[in-house]
Amino acid sequence: MSTDIQNAMGPHVHDPRTGEILESDIIWYHNVMNLLRNWYFVQTAAINPEARSPKFKDEIMGRLIQFVAAHEVGHTLGLPHNMGSSVAYPVDSLRSVNFTARMGTAPSIMDYARFNYVAQPQDGKVGLMPNIGPYDDWSILFGYKLIDGVKDPQEERTTINSWIKEKANDPIYRFGRQRGMPTDPTAQTEDLGDNSMRASELGIENLKKIVPNLIQWTGEDTKDYAELNELYNNVVGQYRRYLGHVSANVGGVYEYYKTYDQGEPIYRHVEKAKQKDAINFLNKQLFDTPNWMIDARILHRIEETGMAERIRSIQDQTLAQLFFTERMKRMVENHALNGANAYSLTEMMDDLVSNIxxxxxxxxxxxxxxxxxxxxxxxxxxxxxxxxxxxxxxxxxxxxxxxxxxxxxxxxxxxxxxxxxxxxxxxxxxxxxxxxxxxx
Ligand SMILES: [Zn+2]
Structure with a gap:
């Protein structure tokens, strides 16, 4: 059984002897359209006039539903999530009209790759939605292609292994597992591109363009400010996602699966310069007060009080993440194993204290x-x-x-x-x- 928390799909019935899927269901939660509206709005409205309204045209919502349906059908065919997919596309490519038209925004619909928050207004008609991609086609071939003339599954191993090795060094065909709190910054949910700092910086640039327009874009005559409240909080939620993507680089360990005959290691600590970049990003985008978020016109329409605590609690939670015991263990060990090539806990402390x-x-x-x-x-x-x-x-x-x-x-x-x-x-x-x- 495989379940998406927000979209939901039901249990598979499968034959335990062969793994053959006999029956599978997709069940839709009642709120999936609202969820899609919120994501599409906060991730694309800065560059996409179609998203600047509390209610989208049917053609737009239809396309959004299609995106979720394709992902859920992937589950019914036996595909698990692949959170290590979206890292295959460079951040700059996500800003290219040609690249996104040809390749979509991630190689797999089974990643939690969302809408293209990286693209900027000056980039033109860039693709905004994930599609079924080359990884998905390859996975179906891997799972379903008939291998003729073999007597038992053991005889298939060499053939299947040769398929894997054929694509082993191409990041488009990489698999990265899903984890509650990601250790590997290249296998995260809700992220795009090959550099969390660069992608998140562009994402925040877009949020800064949305906030000053939010009252107008969410407004409807005779209605109250409930949509403004919901979408403002979604803007803040999207910002928090970016901070999470960046934080995962600090004390991060890459995990790239290999078999024995590939002769390579699986785990590698995130480069020191990249970890330092992540702390620099947090210093600039979070610990220097994010003033773009403090819009008195919006706040006076949605709450009596709350802004100071909103910012403080985001800072507190990010710091708690940075000093999370498991992360500190990895940093201490990295330093022991790799010496001056590691970003040490002492350096992180110095970099934070000197800004804060x-x-x-x-x-x-x-x-x-x-x-x-x-x-x-x-x-x-x-x-x-x-x-x-x-x-x-x-x-x-x-x-x-x-x-x-x-x-x-x-x-x-x-x-x-x-x-x-x-x-x-x-x-x-x-x-x-x-x-x-x-x-x-
Ligand atoms: Zn799923």
Whole structure:
């Protein structure tokens, strides 16, 4: 049985002796059209006039349904998800009219590749939707092509293996498994292209173009602002997806399946420069306040309060991801195995701290959003000191957290500001650190 959380398909009945699928169903959830509307809107409205409305034309919705139906039919034929597919297409190719017309936006309809959020308004009539692709055709051939003249399945192995090896070095035919929290940044859901930082930066450029138009594009006479509220929150959700795609590069490990006769390793740590790029991206796009999201005209129509906590909680959750125990284990091990070629935990800490506390001691005002972030990061360090996991207890993680807190306390104690609240903030931060260190 294979199930899509959002779209749903039913159980297969299959013959356990042969694997032959005897019966299979596709069941549609009632809300799939709304889900498609939200995705298509936030991923393409910046470049696509057809998506700039709460209700799409039937031809557009029909095409969106076709996209989901093709994926679900893939399941009925026995195809699993392939989250390692979309990485085969370079980000720049996704901005090419010719390339997307020929190849679609990912090599497989079985990836969770969504609509083309990479393409920019100046790119012209670029393809926006995933199609059945070369990986899918190849998978069907692999699963269904008759091999004549063999007596049992063992005799098929050599032939089938030769098919695999024929395409082994072509990323279009790569398979990447689905995981709850991806370790391999090239096998992620909801992403596109071969570079998460580049693709996400372009995606955010498009969100910045949507937000100033959102009231108009969601508006309908006689209706309230429910659609504005829903689609604004979908814009924020899409932004969070981009942050997740980028974060997976930090402490990431690529997984490319091989057989013994291919003679190559399967696992490889993500390159140091790429991990550093990911942290630079998060510093720029998240820890520098994402002001494009703070649109008073929208917020005054959908909520009494909530913006400061919205931004703070996204920052907190991303930091929790970065300091997730399993990720820290991989980073510590990478450093042990590959030395200076690894992006170390200490370097990540330095790169984050130097941005998050960069105003401290400069004399000016620290904004509400940045004060919140500075407080939140102290809590992250406190959680590291409190973490009972062996992998944290028996490595340098706690020493790193404690040393960072002490350095920050020295800076806060010495820092001056012309702004009263900022001065109080410095004093409060030093006291908070005292309390954390006293308790340990
Ligand atoms: Zn599926």
């Amino acid at each position: 506390y960069r105003e401290v001691g400069k004399g000016g005002e620290t904004s509400l959003y940045r004060r919140n972030l500075q407080r939140t990061f102290i809590e992250v360090l406190q959680r590291l000191l409190d973490n009972p996991d062996n992998a944290v207890e028996h490595t340098d993680v706690k020493a790193l957290a404690r040393g960072t807190l002490k350095d920050l306390r020295t800076r806060f104690r010495a820092a001056k500001s012309t702004d009263k609240l900022t001065r109080y903030h410095y004093d409060d931060m030093a006291s908070r650190i005292d309390k954390i260190l006293d308790d340990k």
